[in-house]
Amino acid sequence: MTDDAELKKAGLKVTLPRLRILELLEDGQESDHFSAEEIYRQLLAAGEEVGLATVYRVLTQFEQAGICVRHNFQEGHAVYELTPSEHHDHMVCLDTGHVIEFNDTLIEDRQKKLANEKGYEIIDHSMVLYVKPIKD
Amino acid sequence: MTDDAELKKAGLKVTLPRLRILELLEDGQESDHFSAEEIYRQLLAAGEEVGLATVYRVLTQFEQAGICVRHNFQEGHAVYELTPSEHHDHMVCLDTGHVIEFNDTLIEDRQKKLANEKGYEIIDHSMVLYVKPIKD
DNA sequence: ATGAAAATAAAAATCTTATTCATATTCGTT
DNA sequence: AACGAATATGAATAAGATTTTTATTTTCAT
Incomplete structure (x- = not known):
């Protein structure tokens, strides 16, 4: 499914921040679990003008929509990954x-x-x- | 082992806040896992003049000394329990x-x-x- | 009892996350 | 293609949890 369709299916309007964050999660899928702060910095580094508040908001929405899952490891902040097809x-x-x-x-x-x-x-x-x- | 000895063994001076917090952890041992805030409120309720910062400091010291363990469940704050003799x-x-x-x-x-x-x-x-x- | 070392309380600082609000964007309908 | 209602955004601010700073107080070996 296209990112566009994924967002629509979740009842979310297709906006630039949401697309970029979704792409980021998809790209790093194999390598990493991302914190809100990491995603924010990567977006800034890529030249996106996004607010940290938006990152948190979007991640929460993605989580509610089942697009991603949040983990509380022991680093003092949550990390997110795309919802895996199989639980792990x-x-x-x-x-x-x-x-x-x-x-x-x-x-x-x-x-x-x-x-x-x-x-x-x-x-x-x-x-x-x-x-x-x-x-x- | 007495609370007094327990603190000394950990290289910690025996102070009132430390004794009170240790007692609290020991009392509630079976029933509950405590957040820093809960411990703080219970101490205040018991008439102790203790600062929240001290509670956090002491809990961290207890954790480093192996006296208690910290858990990050999903409530947005950590909870502590006395280090159990058997892992669970x-x-x-x-x-x-x-x-x-x-x-x-x-x-x-x-x-x-x-x-x-x-x-x-x-x-x-x-x-x-x-x-x-x-x-x- | 004395004094150096360590601990305390209170306040302020930090860090992570959430909310407010004025502005801007999306998107179904013209 | 433009309109407008609904929704989303970014900046600032707030809120909650935890840590640090600092001046004062307490512990404890002597």
Whole structure:
């Protein structure tokens, strides 16, 4: 689907800031998770005249529309990534800050089971492994 | 170990704010995870003359000393609990805010295995299940 | 008891995110 | 292609959480 259509489907008017932010998220998709501040600086660096308030507003709208998801790692600010087609969890390398995505059905199933045993259903979950490279 | 000794062992001078905050964490241990603001209000309510800045400072020191651990759930502020003797993860009820602690070695082992497969060792991890009661 | 080192309270600063508001842009209808 | 209502924008400001600064007070080894 085109970015244009993606925004319309979400009931959002097609504006330059929204297109640029969506493109940014799509471009970096494999490499990175972005903070609002990072997106803001990249837009400025690219010559866009955008306000930080707009970045936050748009990211919130994207999140509500299901276009992207927000993660609260431990850096004191949220990071966003395009909503992945398949759910995944994260490893964050404490040395490099690199983010690795992974998915494990064994864990997912177990989580459901544990919640059910306590009388709950899982609405959402977050699992982040903070790791360092094994030295050998 | 006495609170007094606990502080000294951490290289922290024994002061009233530190004792009071430590007591608070110990008292509520089973029931709750506290935000800095909550601790501050409880101390004020108890007649202590303590500054919010001190609460934050002391909590940070406690965390560095390993006395307590900080969690970043999704409420916009961190919560603290005494460092548990056995590691556990959390379910947070989205209806009531209630926090349930649990531990599952099956998941823990699997996490280690997944990290190792990618060439990493786990330094820390966080797993939070956001849940709602099953209606039947 | 004394004094150096460390801790405190209060205020102000910071950082992240949200809101207000006057202006500008989108887009369905002419 | 222009109009106009609805919506979006940017700048400034506000709000909430946490940290830092600074002058004063407290701890604790002597």
